[in-house]
Amino acid sequence: MKTDYLSWPTYFMSIALLSSFRSKDRKTQNGACIVTPDNKIVGIGYNGLPNGCDDKDPDFWSDDDEDVLRSKHTYVVHAEQNAIYNSTPFDLKGTAIYATQFPCHICAQAIIQVGIKDVFYLRRKNGKHHEDSFKAVAKMFNASGVSYTDIADIPGYDSDYLDKMSELAP
Numbered sequence: 001m002k003t004d005y006l007s008w009p010t011y012f013m014s015i016a017l018l019s020s021f022r023s024k025d026r027k028t029q030n031g032a033c034i035v036t037p038d039n040k041i042v043g044i045g046y047n048g049l050p051n052g053c054d055d056k057d058p059d060f061w062s063d064d065d066e067d068v069l070r071s072k073h074t075y076v077v078h079a080e081q082n083a084i085y086n087s088t089p090f091d092l093k094g095t096a097i098y099a100t101q102f103p104c105h106i107c108a109q110a111i112i113q114v115g116i117k118d119v120f121y122l123r124r125k126n127g128k129h130h131e132d133s134f135k136a137v138a139k140m141f142n143a144s145g146v147s148y149t150d151i152a153d154i155p156g157y158d159s160d161y162l163d164k165m166s167e168l169a170p
């Protein structure tokens, strides 16, 4: 028997990362994958515009945070939210989400409200704003009994594999 096959955590995070490669965000591509306790994938998503919004309209993908009407942060649906929306036929209670980025406060609210119980993340941004956001999200997750774990801390997770895969980003 082959013994060097992908572990579940490596497999699910790889799928989140692969999905992120579909994103049209020039700066940050994110992906997410939702998994049931018996290891079935029930939702996949990446950060992108809402259905019907034209990717070629420069307002949607602008980085100008001074102008709400011309900032991607106003328009883009986050990877975690798209993974949730794409899994609408399923009851997500008790599932886990594998996300390439630590969730923002809005995604954290969505994660809690649909009953996702475990969050595994690949990366976390540094800096005061992101660290404060992390604290707010942690406060909500702690209150609601949602676990959040750096995937690197999971036994059997192969970080070298994900590092190599990250280099394949288009």
Ligand SMILES: Nc1nc(=O)n([C@H]2C[C@H](O)[C@@H](COP(=O)(O)O)O2)cc1CO
Pocket (backbone or CB within 6 Å): 025, 027, 028, 029, 030, 031, 046, 047, 048, 072, 076, 077, 078, 079, 080, 101, 102, 103, 104, 107
């Ligand atoms: N957890 C997340 N999931 C996501 O899908 N995103 C998306 C929103 C933007 O399209 C992009 C972040 O852009 P930037 O702030 O690094 O230029 O990633 C962002 C976060 C961070 O909270």
Ligand SMILES: [Zn+2]
Pocket (backbone or CB within 6 Å): 078, 079, 080, 103, 104, 105, 106, 107, 108
């Ligand atoms: Zn978010």
